Amino acid sequence: MEIQGNPDLHFWITRGIARRLGVDFSANLQEGVLTRADLAGMVDRCRQCDGVAGCLAYLSENPDRAPAPPDWCRNAALLAELRALN
Numbered sequence: 001m002e003i004q005g006n007p008d009l010h011f012w013i014t015r016g017i018a019r020r021l022g023v024d025f026s027a028n029l030q031e032g033v034l035t036r037a038d039l040a041g042m043v044d045r046c047r048q049c050d051g052v053a054g055c056l057a058y059l060s061e062n063p064d065r066a067p068a069p070p071d072w073c074r075n076a077a078l079l080a081e082l083r084a085l086n
Contacts, residue, residue, distance in 0.1 A: 010046040020066035023082045045074040
């Protein structure tokens with residue numbers, strides 16, 4: 001499977017960027033702030049993005065925390081909302 005369509009890779013990219021922003025998907029799912037459908041939608045948006053290589057670089061350059069998601073992130077608005085709730 002090509003890198004662009006690999007759902008596992010895009011789940012880990014989405015989760016990794018969220019973690020860098022201090023967003024905990026597990027906690028948000030447990031608290032009902034985020035649904036499984038919301039998370040699936042985020043992964044799907046990530047799969048449609050052409051910035052995979054840039055996201056992998058972003059994750060390696062920001063191993064702990066980051067002030068914001070990459071400029072091109074299709075999930076930036078939702079991640080910012082989730083971050084504000086934490």
